Amino acid sequence: xxxxxxxxxxxxxxxxxxxxxxxxxxxxxxxxxxxxxxxxxxxxxxxxxxxxxxxxxxxxxxxxxxxxxxxxxxxxxxxxxxxxxxxxxxxxxxxxxxxxxxxxxxxxxxxxxxxxxxxxxxxxxxxxxxxxxxxxxxxxxxxxxxxxxxxxxxxxxxxxxxxxxxxxxxxxxxxxxxxxxxxxxxxxxxxxxxxxxxxxxxxxxxxxxxxxxxxxxxxxxxxxxxxxxxxxxxxxxxxxxxxxxxxxxxxxxxxxxxxxxxxxxxxxxxxxxxxxxxxxxxxxxxxxxxxxxxxxxxxxxxxxxxxxxxxxxxxxxxxxxxxxxxxxxxxxxxxxxxxxxxxxxxxxxxxxxxxxxxxxxxxxxxxxxxxxxxxxxxxxxxxxxxxxxxxxxxxxxxxxxxxxxxxxxxxxxxxxxxx
Amino acid sequence: xxxxxxxxxxxxxxxxxxxxxxxxxxxxxxxxxxxxxxxxxxxxxxxxxxxxxxxxxxxxxxxxxxxxxxxxxxxxxxxxxxxxxxxxxxxxxxxxxxxxxxxxxxxxxxxxxxxxxxxxxxxxxxxxxxxxxxxxxxxxxxxxxxxxxxxxxxxxxxxxxxxxxxxxxxxxxxxxxxxxxxxxxxxxxxxxxxxxxxxxxxxxxxxxxxxxxxxxxxxxxxxxxxxxxxxxxxxxxxxxxxxxxxxxxxxxxxxxxxxxxxxxxxxxxxxxxxxxxxxxxxxxxxxxxxxxxxxxxxxxxxxxxxxxxxxxxxxxxxxxxxxxxxxxxxxxxxxxxxxxxxxxxxxxxxxxxxxxxxxxxxxxxxxxxxxxxxxxxxxxxxxxxxxxxxxxxxxxxxxxxxxxxxxxxxxxxxxxx
Numbered sequence: 001x002x003x004x005x006x007x008x009x010x011x012x013x014x015x016x017x018x019x020x021x022x023x024x025x026x027x028x029x030x031x032x033x034x035x036x037x038x039x040x041x042x043x044x045x046x047x048x049x050x051x052x053x054x055x056x057x058x059x060x061x062x063x064x065x066x067x068x069x070x071x072x073x074x075x076x077x078x079x080x081x082x083x084x085x086x087x088x089x090x091x092x093x094x095x096x097x098x099x100x101x102x103x104x105x106x107x108x109x110x111x112x113x114x115x116x117x118x119x120x121x122x123x124x125x126x127x128x129x130x131x132x133x134x135x136x137x138x139x140x141x142x143x144x145x146x147x148x149x150x151x152x153x154x155x156x157x158x159x160x161x162x163x164x165x166x167x168x169x170x171x172x173x174x175x176x177x178x179x180x181x182x183x184x185x186x187x188x189x190x191x192x193x194x195x196x197x198x199x200x201x202x203x204x205x206x207x208x209x210x211x212x213x214x215x216x217x218x219x220x221x222x223x224x225x226x227x228x229x230x231x232x233x234x235x236x237x238x239x240x241x242x243x244x245x246x247x248x249x250x251x252x253x254x255x256x257x258x259x260x261x262x263x264x265x266x267x268x269x270x271x272x273x274x275x276x277x278x279x280x281x282x283x284x285x286x287x288x289x290x291x292x293x294x295x296x297x298x299x300x301x302x303x304x305x306x307x308x309x310x311x312x313x314x315x316x317x318x319x320x321x322x323x324x325x326x327x328x329x330x331x332x333x334x335x336x337x338x339x340x341x342x343x344x345x346x347x348x349x350x351x352x353x354x355x356x357x358x359x360x361x362x363x364x365x366x367x368x369x370x371x372x373x374x375x376x377x378x379x380x381x382x383x384x385x386x387x388x389x390x391x392x393x394x395x396x397x398x399x400x401x402x403x404x405x406x407x408x409x410x411x412x413x414x415x416x417x418x419x
Numbered sequence: 420x421x422x423x424x425x426x427x428x429x430x431x432x433x434x435x436x437x438x439x440x441x442x443x444x445x446x447x448x449x450x451x452x453x454x455x456x457x458x459x460x461x462x463x464x465x466x467x468x469x470x471x472x473x474x475x476x477x478x479x480x481x482x483x484x485x486x487x488x489x490x491x492x493x494x495x496x497x498x499x500x501x502x503x504x505x506x507x508x509x510x511x512x513x514x515x516x517x518x519x520x521x522x523x524x525x526x527x528x529x530x531x532x533x534x535x536x537x538x539x540x541x542x543x544x545x546x547x548x549x550x551x552x553x554x555x556x557x558x559x560x561x562x563x564x565x566x567x568x569x570x571x572x573x574x575x576x577x578x579x580x581x582x583x584x585x586x587x588x589x590x591x592x593x594x595x596x597x598x599x600x601x602x603x604x605x606x607x608x609x610x611x612x613x614x615x616x617x618x619x620x621x622x623x624x625x626x627x628x629x630x631x632x633x634x635x636x637x638x639x640x641x642x643x644x645x646x647x648x649x650x651x652x653x654x655x656x657x658x659x660x661x662x663x664x665x666x667x668x669x670x671x672x673x674x675x676x677x678x679x680x681x682x683x684x685x686x687x688x689x690x691x692x693x694x695x696x697x698x699x700x701x702x703x704x705x706x707x708x709x710x711x712x713x714x715x716x717x718x719x720x721x722x723x724x725x726x727x728x729x730x731x732x733x734x735x736x737x738x739x740x741x742x743x744x745x746x747x748x749x750x751x752x753x754x755x756x757x758x759x760x761x762x763x764x765x766x767x768x769x770x771x772x773x774x775x776x777x778x779x780x781x782x783x784x785x786x787x788x789x790x791x792x793x794x795x796x797x798x799x800x801x802x803x804x805x806x807x808x809x810x811x812x813x814x815x816x817x818x819x820x821x822x823x824x825x826x827x828x829x830x831x832x833x834x835x836x
Contacts, residue, residue: 096513104513106527106561109530113530116730117730288830291830291831313819317534375825375827376823381827381828383829402730403730404798405792406800407798407800407801410794410800411800412800413703
């Protein structure tokens with residue numbers, strides 16, 4: 001009798017709130033994200049569907065899955081349901097060492113406080129660690145984060161410690177970098193070179209050598225743009241197809257000619273297969289570059305943040321904000337999602353991520369597309385006005401709710417108390 | 420030359436943006452047309468706030484835009500003193516076994532404060548007298564957020580596990596000495612997480628507080644019959660001491676008829692203060708909703724920010740403030756309990772207000788209307804219709820958060836340089 005009464009209350013709760021009945025222990029799904037508009041670019045899904053999760057994996061994506069089959073139900077009506085985002089340019093090798101910048105230093109951030117609230121479930125730390133200190137990065141950050149953390153190993157053995165450390169050609173060893181990458185194939189997905197100010201091509205060439213040896217892509221932050229190393233040569237001949245140039249809308253990139261027309265080599269480089277990544281950061285995104293470039297059809301292949309302490313509170317803020325910028329620049333929503341999920345997963349050769357295949361890890365993000373008058377800042381404090389903004393409502397990592405802005409996966413407290 | 424052309428371009432922008440005038444004179448920044456709530460000064464109306472040299476220069480109606488180098492349009496928004504979070508955990512570090520004292524459960528503050536309008540955080544017991552210097556070097560000196568501290572009565576601080584149960588490491592005299600070494604930065608004593616039957620932890624914290632003339636904040640740890648909560652707030656604590664985790668399920672709050680127990684009002688009358696200290700385990704709507712409805716409101720809206728609460732029901736200060744708005748507390752009261760009141764509690768009356776000459780720590784909030792949900796620490800939901808969203812945060816007059824670019828300039832005007 002008591003059980004029946006509890007079940008009734010539970011069912012009433014379900015009907016009223018569309019959420020969790022607490023009594024069920026043995027239902028087939030752990031979580032059902034119900035009634036949202038699913039965008040899953042890999043599987044060509046772009047319509048209202050339910051997403052069922054069991055055992056930390058996607059169990060079903062279909063229309064009309066009965067809520068009684070799930071222990072917990074999240075009401076996603078009016079919202080977009082997408083694969084958990086991959087941010088392939090982040091700095092999360094945080095630490096407390098003085099003068100260590102992005103490599104056990106104070107310019108990097110612990111990921112979990114920044115990822116889940118914007119729908120990100122995987123970040124790639126790009127170059128914080130080199131082959132000498134990857135183990136420390138793994139022990140200190142990767143192993144203790146709930147966010148999935150992958151890495152591009154810096155071609156500099158000591159990693160991204162700032163200053164002369166990153167200029168030391170003697171510490172850039174393609175072979176040792178590749179050896180370390182092969183030692184951790186599940187975690188190291190690429191090689192990074194960054195911040196180089198000299199005239200030589202060595203850092204780029206050695207990074208590419210390491211990438212070749214380990215069969216992984218290279219990501220380039222081009223450092224100082226100097227005559228001896230023309231940017232055009234980087235993207236049209238030095239990089240391989242599948243390698244990545246990050247900081248696409250950096251002011252220094254030769255983007256427009258004197259008449260304001262997009263330079264033709266950029267499209268040619270993209271056609272060759274070089275990947276252009278946003279890498280917004282604290283200094284690498286100008287609307288003066290992004291607006292004319294995108295209006296002339298030059299869009300980035302992957303959307304990423306370059307999150308660190310210098311960008312987290314500035315124009316960049318977080319992944320959802322950078323995606324919103326792309327949306328307001330005119331990129332269609334499904335493209336924005338693709339370039340934050342399935343596209344970056346392919347770029348880092350992790351095809352098991354970035355989609356909602358049945359059996360895939362249940363990393364899922366749910367967004368509200370807010371309409372209103374919004375402003376977006378670039379790194380020079382210039383504002384671009386927009387009418388739409390993505391707000392992350394719910395994030396699920398390995399099937400577990402790790403962010404729930406408005407409690408759409410919970411029951412009302414008064415109903416919970418009555419049980 | 421470029422600058423003057425830029426200024427000319429910006430002057431043509433019309434309403435809604437940044438304007439500039441002669442860069443040689445006038446206020447550095449003017450927040451124009453916002454609804455100012457400054458409880459200390461009894462201000463609750465549309466006013467302009469002018470800032471120069473990192474300090475509040477003037478709060479008045481209709482300060483001319485021409486008197487400032489930069490003007491932020493705050494129409495339709497609330498302008499308040501920077502929020503003061505009385506209960507944070509920011510002694511972050513990399514030791515996986517050090518919990519909230521140089522450990523991975525604390526957060527580096529700046530990524531969590533400014534976006535929620537917070538400009539000052541009081542770390543509640545991360546450091547003890549033995550490692551306060553490390554905390555200062557590692558966090559306080561490097562943070563853009565103003566960090567103050569309640570020093571843990573445990574010498575090693577909040578390292579979790581047995582370390583926090585070691586009565587031999589709770590020394591009132593040494594704790595008080597460290598407090599006196601950093602007046603105004605160490606603003607109180609904390610005792611927390613104690614599980615034993617003795618009153619020793621509380622009593623030593625109070626003894627330290629007495630020696631150093633600072634308040635004590637108590638997390639009561641395990642609530643057991645040997646240490647009745649009623650005795651804590653009616654006898655053991657002094658007026659001005661703080662009980663945190665006010666709406667924790669363990670607190671004997673409601674009687675059989677659902678009425679708030681009389682001793683709680685008595686304790687408040689005595690001068691004991693109550694802090695929210697939301698955290699990941701210390702806030703239940705089943706306690707908070709009836710208590711607030713019956714007038715047992717918090718003195719301060721501390722978040723208990725740490726890695727387990729940052730993405731849970733707590734989230735951040737503006738979310739906690741929003742909960743109280745939706746439980747029926749007025750906007751003015753919410754601001755009071757997030758600014759001037761906590762500043763008074765820690766005797767930092769230089770903070771939490773917008774008096775001319777005060778440091779220009781300012782928050783600008785949008786009160787968004789809609790259908791919202793808020794979770795408690797047990798992840799149960801309360802629905803609400805209002806949510807505070809932090810638009811702009813100033814720390815010492817500098818913009819440290821700008822959600823929608825209120826203080827930015829239009830990009831195409833910038834391109835016309």
